[in-house]
Amino acid sequence: MRSVTKDNITEVFAAYFGDDTDPRTRELLIALAQHVHDFCRETNLTHDEWRKGLEFLEWAGRITSPERNEFVLLSDVLGMSSLVDMQHSVDGATSSSVLGPFHVSNPPPLAVGGDMKRDFEGEVLLVEGTVRDMDGNPIPHAKIDIWQTAPNGMYSSQDPDQDLHSFHGLMTADADGRYAFTTVRPVSYTVPDDGPVGEILRAAGRHPWRPSHLHYIVSSPGYRTLVTEVFPDDDPYLDQDTVFGVRDDLVMHYVPQPAGSFPDGFALSGQVTEAYSRVDFDLVLAPEET
Amino acid sequence: MRSVTKDNITEVFAAYFGDDTDPRTRELLIALAQHVHDFCRETNLTHDEWRKGLEFLEWAGRITSPERNEFVLLSDVLGMSSLVDMQHSVDGATSSSVLGPFHVSNPPPLAVGGDMKRDFEGEVLLVEGTVRDMDGNPIPHAKIDIWQTAPNGMYSSQDPDQDLHSFHGLMTADADGRYAFTTVRPVSYTVPDDGPVGEILRAAGRHPWRPSHLHYIVSSPGYRTLVTEVFPDDDPYLDQDTVFGVRDDLVMHYVPQPAGSFPDGFALSGQVTEAYSRVDFDLVLAPEET
Ligand SMILES: [Cu+2]
Ligand SMILES: [Fe+3]
Numbered sequence: 001m002r003s004v005t006k007d008n009i010t011e012v013f014a015a016y017f018g019d020d021t022d023p024r025t026r027e028l029l030i031a032l033a034q035h036v037h038d039f040c041r042e043t044n045l046t047h048d049e050w051r052k053g054l055e056f057l058e059w060a061g062r063i064t065s066p067e068r069n070e071f072v073l074l075s076d077v078l079g080m081s082s083l084v085d086m087q088h089s090v091d092g093a094t095s096s097s098v099l100g101p102f103h104v105s106n107p108p109p110l111a112v113g114g115d116m117k118r119d120f121e122g123e124v125l126l127v128e129g130t131v132r133d134m135d136g137n138p139i140p141h142a143k144i145d146i147w148q149t150a151p152n153g154m155y156s157s158q159d160p161d162q163d164l165h166s167f168h169g170l171m172t173a174d175a176d177g178r179y180a181f182t183t184v185r186p187v188s189y190t191v192p193d194d195g196p197v198g199e200i201l202r203a204a205g206r207h208p209w210r211p212s213h214l215h216y217i218v219s220s221p222g223y224r225t226l227v228t229e230v231f232p233d234d235d236p237y238l239d240q241d242t243v244f245g246v247r248d249d250l251v252m253h254y255v256p257q258p259a260g261s262f263p264d265g266f267a268l269s270g271q272v273t274e275a276y277s278r279v280d281f282d283l284v285l286a287p288e289e290t
Numbered sequence: 291m292r293s294v295t296k297d298n299i300t301e302v303f304a305a306y307f308g309d310d311t312d313p314r315t316r317e318l319l320i321a322l323a324q325h326v327h328d329f330c331r332e333t334n335l336t337h338d339e340w341r342k343g344l345e346f347l348e349w350a351g352r353i354t355s356p357e358r359n360e361f362v363l364l365s366d367v368l369g370m371s372s373l374v375d376m377q378h379s380v381d382g383a384t385s386s387s388v389l390g391p392f393h394v395s396n397p398p399p400l401a402v403g404g405d406m407k408r409d410f411e412g413e414v415l416l417v418e419g420t421v422r423d424m425d426g427n428p429i430p431h432a433k434i435d436i437w438q439t440a441p442n443g444m445y446s447s448q449d450p451d452q453d454l455h456s457f458h459g460l461m462t463a464d465a466d467g468r469y470a471f472t473t474v475r476p477v478s479y480t481v482p483d484d485g486p487v488g489e490i491l492r493a494a495g496r497h498p499w500r501p502s503h504l505h506y507i508v509s510s511p512g513y514r515t516l517v518t519e520v521f522p523d524d525d526p527y528l529d530q531d532t533v534f535g536v537r538d539d540l541v542m543h544y545v546p547q548p549a550g551s552f553p554d555g556f557a558l559s560g561q562v563t564e565a566y567s568r569v570d571f572d573l574v575l576a577p578e579e580t
């Protein structure tokens with residue numbers, strides 16, 4: 001179309017499509033153009049602002065590496081990652097939440113009742129629960145991939161003082177769907193804010209903090225894989241997670257337990273004499289989409 | 291906000307803003323989040339699609355270099371660059387059009403009546419016109435930065451066989467606002483399509499062609515700088531410029547002239563005996579914003 005105008009450019013964009021293009025690709029690209037165009041029109045975006053936006057993307061490209069993905073982080077702080085999570089969550093199942101960049105591909109096995117705390121400082125946290133279907137029935141032998149920060153706020157991949165597998169574990173729930181382990185309470189931490197995403201956070205007057213959380217990926221044949229997190233209900237950043245990951249059903253009370261009450265059946269049984277905390281977090285899986 | 295949902299996430303995003311943030315930054319970031327969120331909701335974007343989009347941005351980052359900016363190209367083929375141009379064009383002035391990536395920062399001087407064709411193959415094209423204000427009065431001594439492809443479809447920076455300054459020139463219009471030069475007709479060319487933008491074009495069933503054009507940047511104290519292009523009215527890609535750069539008032543008839551009629555007053559006068567073409571293209575500048 002020769003007479004492209006600011007009012008018809010979205011239609012012109014749509015008219016450029018070939019006839020036998022994939023309908024979903026077409027839908028996504030036209031919706032993308034529509035929202036990009038509407039954004040420009042609504043804000044009357046200037047050349048300088050446009051250039052600045054492109055420079056941000058270039059900067060994000062330059063600092064993205066196999067260890068750090070600034071585009072994922074951008075999606076996270078804009079709430080896009082959480083929104084995609086939420087719109088594919090199933091009512092009645094545990095809410096999903098952001099995966100984040102710190103999952104490792106080959107976590108070490110962790111037995112039911114096993115320990116991830118090892119020699120790290122801090123109070124013992126006992127985490128346990130049952131993997132269930134949406135009718136409340138236990139799902140036996142689900143795989144649960146678990147990871148968290150060390151007490152210093154760093155994941156093993158960020159921290160030269162931890163071995164790569166510390167605070168990562170892959171558990172197989174038992175025949176009754178039960179999982180359980182000991183660890184130390186993960187701490188609140190900041191997302192990397194020395195790149196363009198940090199600039200955005202500062203420009204918005206926002207902090208880079210996430211509340212304390214344990215990450216889970218739960219999978220079992222016949223069920224949707226659940227990527228989620230659990231948060232303690234006393235974290236100061238719970239109401240302003242910078243990546244929008246908190247959902248009501250993922251906030252749990254970590255219950256203080258008196259000294260001398262540590263139960264049997266754990267790798268640490270007989271070794272924990274002081275006070276500890278305990279959190280119960282059931283994982284409810286939705287059936288696989290058919 | 292603890293209870294982030296897919297319906298309230300845009301409000302939660304807005305509520306995260308600090309009090310003393312720049313109002314325009316706030317407006318832009320909230321509008322960005324709103325349109326990103328609406329895009330995700332409207333398309334019910336899946337995790338796989340989200341991941342694929344992020345991989346496209348990572349790929350664009352990897353192939354962006356000082357010589358090639360895939361983010362600008364993405365903006366171009368989405369129509370975003372043209373839309374920003376159009377919404378800052380002024381009615382009654384010459385339309386602006388895309389800058390593109392091939393401008394050089396130190397073009398060689400080109401006298402009024404000078405030549406850019408040199409020894410290149412092809413019919414001579416005589417380009418002339420007057421720089422005017424919106425009341426039709428000539429603007430004396432405006433600076434006109436001109437660049438185009440060689441007949442092989444390449445800009446000098448892309449082509450090891452051209453020197454860096456070939457088909458680039460910086461002219462100062464005369465006291466009557468007149469500019470004029472000889473060249474060879476630039477050719478239609480394709481934008482780089484071996485990266486993620488090329489994938490998008492192929493997925494959309496679109497070609498990567500731009501119609502033939504001459505680029506101009508026109509500036510004079512007291513006026514808005516004009517970035518524009520002129521297109522011949524017989525180009526096959528005029529109705530489907532892949533970067534949406536064509537505007538009605540930028541399409542001109544390149545008028546064939548008989549052999550023996552080449553005028554005086556040009557560097558090539560006395561040397562052009564064969565037929566040539568002539569295009570008249572006035573450049574109308576809007577007053578500077580105050
Ligand atoms: Cu929108
Ligand atoms: Fe995390």
Ligand SMILES: [Fe+3]
Nearest residue numbers: 390392503505
């Ligand atoms: Fe060009």
